[in-house]
Amino acid sequence: MPDGEDGTRLGGGDRSGGPERRPDPGRGPISRGAGARRRVLEAALAVLDADGLGGFTMEAVARRAGASKATLYRHWPSTGALLVDAMDATYRPFPAPATGRLESDVAELLGAFVALLRDTPFPRLLGSFIAAAEREPALAARHADLTRxxxxxxxxxxxxxxxxxxLPAALDLELTTxxxxxxxxxxxxxxxxxIPPTLVGEVIEQxxxxxxQRR
Amino acid sequence: MPDGEDGTRLGGGDRSGGPERRPDPGRGPISRGAGARRRVLEAALAVLDADGLGGFTMEAVARRAGASKATLYRHWPSTGALLVDAMDATYRPFPAPATGRLESDVAELLGAFVALLRDTPFPRLLGSFIAAAEREPALAARHADLTRxxxxxxxxxxxxxxxxxxLPAALDLELTTxxxxxxxxxxxxxxxxxIPPTLVGEVIEQxxxxxxQRR
DNA sequence: TCCGATCGGCACGGTACCGTACCGATAGAG
DNA sequence: CTCTATCGGTACGGTACCGTGCCGATCGGA
Known part of the structure; x- marks a missing residue:
């Protein structure tokens, strides 16, 4: 598999002027072990959100994380491996509503999903993951699991x-999902x-x- | 949007309707004008398919097209502009079946679509377009039109x-699509x-x- | 046939990133 | 408190791409 070698200029941060120094000033001194790992993964997602796959570079992530490249290479052999772990780190358990009524439960869940698509960096990250997964089987497998x-x-x-x-007993739940x-x-x-606010209701209705079915 | 210049040609849609009447202007000696343009766009898609956004580079496209970088820069000011035109070039009119029966028409169309997703570079290119469109409004607009x-x-x-x-007169055709x-x-x-072969039928059925409705 | 527009080839300095190595500092466990 | 593994900082040569400029070649329309 093509090892890393990624460097798009499409959204790329070709900064010819200033050095863009942002080592996350608010954080404490230096965190090691799992702390450093978490910080790097957060920085990786921030870079991916800001500059896309084109800007997703060991150097860029290290800069954003306030870490050194050596630290990154100690944990991840390539940008692909880093991307896999960063993608995994995006998972947040979705709140499962349990009002007990089908329509309101689904509406609530889909509403939260629409908000995620509208108000968060999620779709932008998703786009990068989709593109990367087409070329990295490991990423595709992880993303399949994440989606599940x-x-x-x-x-x-x-x-x-x-x-x-x-609902009918014969209904295919996966297809319906x-x-x-x-x-x-x-x-x-x-x-x-x-995505108009009415779409959730329309999709549910159709x-x-x-x-x-009436019970 | 970190890229300051981002020179995508918004109005540059010179989609030539020109009558291009050459048998195979591809690997002839040297083709100029529209021929060179077409060759570069084909190469751009080939590079995008092979190496993704990471390998989508003026140099790489020029290499693949057997062109010089100067030629590329004469036509497109940036990789973004080149990508926009290359994306437009992927459009092929879909065969519109007209058997006159709803189910068979839809089945035929969706079947061709599934084949496109399964047997061609289309989904891989699509992945790159999706990711790039998240960062280039011009590309998003074009892709919206392409999709339409x-x-x-x-x-x-x-x-x-x-x-x-x-079908019921009140059915929302866009949503159904x-x-x-x-x-x-x-x-x-x-x-x-x-995507199992049975999925098309299942989706249509559900x-x-x-x-x-019976007429 | 002829001439201008376009092309490919080449070279250039500049920039960004790679991947590694070594350093001194220090967090964090014992 | 002590010690060590881990960290940030820095430097390095090497590679790839950028964007531009200038050739001579040649296509292609007049």
Whole structure:
């Protein structure tokens, strides 16, 4: 596999003027061991968010983390390995609503998801991960696992609803989860269309509406 | 947006409608004008497919095209501008089936789409475009337009079916198109899950099934 | 046929990043 | 408190790409 060698200029931080020094002034003295590792991973995500894959460089990450390149190379042999760990570090357990009613649970979850797509660096990072995963099988595998973990709460909501009899027993939960979430990825990353506040309700209505069953 | 200059040509859309009547102007001696332009754009896509955004470099594209850097800079002021034109060059009109029956038309179209995702460099290029578009508004706008053009045939099929009375008059065609296509993007680029041959039928059944109407 | 516009080749100085090595400092465990 | 593994800082040669300038060659329209 092509070892690293990544250096795009597309979003690249070609700063010909100032040296852009930002070693995170607010932090304490120096943290070692796991602390340093965490700091570097945070810096890696910050760099990826700011400058994309093109700016994702050992030097850039080290600068942002206030670390030395040597420290980075001690932990990660390549930018690819660093990217894998940084991607893993983006996982945050999604709040699983349990109002007990199918529609409101799903609406709440999808609403939080839309907010994540609209108000956070998440989609920008996701774009970089998608592009990188096309060329690094290790990253693709990790991202597949990450995605599975993120989907879990929604699948669980659907499963419970099915057990309560609100959804047909024969309904394919994985496919339904795809149909509920994929349009939002698609609009944000592919079609570059705005996501109106009403979309969550419309998707739920069109996907779940026909299958809704009275208990 | 760290890149200060970012010289993407927004209005430079000289999509030549010119009648280019050469049998194979590819590897002839030297081709000038539109020929050179086409050769460079092909090389740009080849480089992007092979090495991703990381390898997308004026030098690399020039090498692959058998052109000189000077030629590239004569046409495109930056890699961003080159990427925009290269992306536009990926558009191929999708064959619009017109069997006259909703299900078979959609199945045929989605089948071709799945083949595109499975057997061609398309998804790999798409990944790069997605990542780059997150950082280049000009690219995002172009990609939005490209996507709209690619969706058109499917929307048209749904519209005709609605006019024939096979779909409810109140059905949101755009949303339905999203629901029909987004899962495939999602599986291929985000979830990294295989797309079984049965998926097309399942998606059609779950999305269109409940709305099917007898005329 | 002819001439101008375009091309490929080449070279240039400048910049950024790579990957490694060595240093003195210090955090953090015992 | 002591000791050591880890850290930040610095430096290095090497590589790749940038963007520009200038050639002579040659395509391609008049």
């Amino acid at each position: 973990r993120r989907r879990e709460p929604l699948v669980e909501i659907l499963r419970r609803a099915r057990e309560r009899g609100e 795809d149909l509920l979430t994929a349009p939002f990825f698609y609009r944000r990353l592919v079609a570059h269309h705005p 996907v779940l509406g026909p299958h809704r | 053009r690619r969706r058109e045939p499917l929307v048209e099929i749904l519209r005709r079916a609605r006019e024939r009375g096979e 999203d629901l029909l296509t987004a899962p495939f993007f999602y599986r291929r680029l985000v979830a990294h899950h295989p 999305v269109l099934g409940p709305h099917r």
